Amino acid sequence: MKLFDVDWAVVLREMSRWSQLSLSARHVLLEVLKPSGYVLGAHFGTARDEIVASGIPKFDVERNRLMLADEHRELLKVLRAMARHPVFDAPSMPALFGYLEEHFTNDDVHRLGGNAALAAYGHVTRYTLAPRIAFAGWPGDLLVAEHDADLLAWGAARGVTSVGRITLMELRALQTLVRQLVVERDAVPLSVVYAKIATRDRASFAEALHLGLRTVVLFAGMRGRDLEPIIGLWPTALQELLRPAAVKPTAVVPVEQFSAAVLMEDMTAVMATVAAAPVRLRANDLAVFAKIRADIEARVVPVPAWAAPMVGSPDRSRVDAAAGTLQWRGLVDVQARHQNPHLTSTPAGMKWLALSAHDRLAALMKPMRESKAHNPRGSYEPGDDGGFFPYALPYYREPKGLRLRDAITSAFVGLSDSFYALESFLDFAARAANPFLALKAEARLDLERQVHFGGIDPRDGFQSLWRGALLGFLTSRLVVFGGATLGRLDSGALCFALTDIGRYLLGATDEFTYGASGTADMIVQPNFDIVVLGSAPSLEAALARVSERVGVAPGLAFRITRASVMRAAESGLTVDDVLSTLADASSKPVPQNVQREITGWMAAVRRAQLRTVEVIDCGHTDTADRISALLGGKTTRLTPTMIELTATTPSARAVLIKKLRAGGVFIEDQSGRAKAAPVRRRRVEPTWDEG
Known part of the structure; x- marks a missing residue:
């Protein structure tokens, strides 16, 4: 330590000389009086006699020049140092850097920070040490140290007990002083603190003050308005220490509520679309194309604006987030990832989509539990x-x-x-x-x-x-x-x-409920409109699969149309699924005309499979007959001259072509050239040149 490494017992005793000076005399003394050398008395102006009366400087033998008295040299050193750093007037990080720069050597900085976690990041500097000092943890660890071992550990972490010169008594005295300053709730004049100390305890107070300054738990500075020396904790650290203790939260009553398994419902909406037809993705980021995304977003659970920040990600749409989760869960797959990519359903995804809302949600939470x-x-x-x-x-x-x-x-x-x-x-x-x-x-x-x-x-x-x-x-x-x-x-x-x-x-229960309830949540009207009577996000998510959104609940929110019923059928729902969705959530029976129309629309649904086949165009029936004889059950006769190959892999097809060649039948491509069976190359294992 540099300027504050003084005999504080002497400095504190002599501080009364400074206290008796007027403000103008203090300004003059700090500006004119130097630690060494003589100063002409005239330079002190009208404050000369007052300053001389304090005893801090003394006249030479000719009584026209003043010089600092040797016994007050450390007092002036401390006063000038405090005046250069009025840290309590403007506590800022640059002010703290300057304070550390003037008062602490590089060795001091390493001593203070070398045993802390900062040492793990290389060279400890004033810039890495200052932020730690400025927060409550620096003095806080001292305040909460109740046992001797804790106090000694605190001193060792700041490098003051390693040399064995700091005793447990001094650490206790510093702890007491810091606690007193916390009670004061602000930095206080040094003279005020000192005056409260009993005479027999002043030596211990001086040691505690010195130790507090060495460990940067305490700061000393000059108050600008009256040039009063003050001490205290760093203001931001003190502010945090004075912060009221954390209070256990109490129950409140909201004016608006929102609850839904948003991600699961979004995944369901995307999965239903993928089940109907592959969903195209952008090649650069594999995001769903805007037109398809807008169509899906019209069917997802609406989230109030006030709740939106807690539900979605600001840099990703809900549809893309749901698609990503479906892919990660193995419920959809990305085909042709690098060219014309698109989402396709997987068997696991179709099985998941067929579950009830409750079971779909349980399946998603299973790996978490x-x-x-x-x-x-x-x-x-x-x-x-x-x-x-x-x-x-x-x-x-x-x-x-x-x-x-x-x-x-x-x-x-x-x-x-x-x-x-x-x-x-x-x-x-x-x-x-x-x-x-x-x-x-x-x-x-x-x-x-x-x-x-x-x-x-x-x-x-x-x-x-x-x-x-x-x-x-x-x-x-x-x-x-x-x-x-x-x-x-x-x-x-x-x-x-x-x-x-x-x-x-969280594992606190083994049961939960989710899905459309049987309460008076909505009414299906004979004109195919659906009126939702209250806020029921999970119900709206179910209705969005079988109807079109035309408004926001409460009120007219959905309308049943042929297109919406066809979309539901395309996603795998049956007529019973559609009617039960409406009946389970409605407070009144679904009108008969609505049931008949939905049943009629669904009755018109037919399903067929589209697949790609590989056909041999034989040209003549005798050629077709020979191929059928050679390949037997490996083919299917489509017409008298058209034969479908049932081989599903390139290697299986190569075997069939080779068999046909052996029987004298050569398969040509569209250019008329014979199609040869691929040559299987012998695999060459890599070898290592060990020199």
Whole structure:
């Protein structure tokens, strides 16, 4: 340490000389009096006699020049240093850099930061140390140290106990002083603090002050308006320490609600379209073409504007997100990926589409419930298991003792069925129930080295990390699968309530309900209009598969048309499926004329398969007869001169062509050239030249 490495017992005792000076005299003394050499008395102006009376400078023998008295040299050194850095008047990061630059050597900086996680990133500088000092964690660890071992560990982390000169008594004295300054809620004049100290304790106070300045837990500066020396904690750190304790969230009442398994319903809408016909994709990014996407979006669950940020991704449409999830789940496949790509259904996808809404949702949640992962994968780990966690965390080695799945489950399942303000929930969890901060010191330091919070207090970093983990799980697991109901408060703030789907996903229950209810949700009118009486997103998603959207609920929302019924049939629904969808959700029986019309439309449906075949055009019946005799059951006679090859692979066709050649029948291409069987080349295994 540079300028503050003085005998503070002497400086504090002599500070009364400065206190007796007027403001104008203080300005003159700081500006004119130098640590060495004489100054003409006339340079002090009208303040000369007042300054001389303080005893800080003294006259020469001729009494026309003034010189700093040796016994007050350290006092002036401290006063001038404080005046150059009025850190409490304008606490900023540049001001902190300047303070560290003047008062701490490079060795001091390494001593303070060398034992912290910053050392893992190479050379410790004032620019990497300053952000840690400016936040509450720096003095906070000292304040909460209750045991002697904790205090000694705190001192060792700041390099002040390694040489054995700092005693436990001095650490206790510093802790007491810091706690007193926190109670003051602001930086205070040094003279005021000193005056409150009993005479017998002033030596201990001086040692504690020196230790606090050495460890940068305390700061000393000059207040600009009256040039008063003051001490205190760094203002932003003190502000955070004075922040009220986190309060457990309480139930709230929303003015508006929204709940639906949005992602599952979106996947259903896309899957139904793919089941009817392959869906074209853009070759550059494999996104669904705009025209098809607009058609699908007309059938998805409408999401209120206030809830939209919690449901979708700002850089990806809901249709593309659903298509990506379907592909990842193996329910659709991308054909011709590099040229004219398109989505096609898979057998697993068609089987999933045929399930009820409840069972489709259960199938999607099954791998999440059965996942054995205790923590998310690290950012450096390839792939995504698609299990319980929808994200990765920025570590490359799973921290010892971390169990985020248990922590997430406790955070959400511990809530009642009521609504809770989102911000209150996240604030309480981040500050009072944070699994990262609960790690043992060694594991927490190891994680800090891995994550590298980019120049902020690790406590703030861990709080942000846990907030992000909870919010990511809420949006990407609970909300999109109907596991949480979103709400909007009068103030516009968001709230949420856990549903039985959410408890099922978290393993707190083995049953959940989902799908169109039998309550008075909608009425089918004889003119084929469907009036939805309230907000029922899951019901609207079911109706969108069998009717066309013409409005927004409540009110006239859908209309049954022949085109909508044909689209439902094309996606695999039967007449019973369509009628039961309408009957289950309607508060009144479906009108007979509507049932008859739907039955008539569906009765006209016929299904056929389109396939590509390979045909041998024989030209003559005797040629066809010989080919049939040579190949037997490998062919199908379409006409007297047309034979279909039933071989499905190139190698199987090559065998048939070779057999025909042996029998004297040569297959020609359209140019009239004989089509030879492919030559099987002997595979050459690569060899290594070992020199």
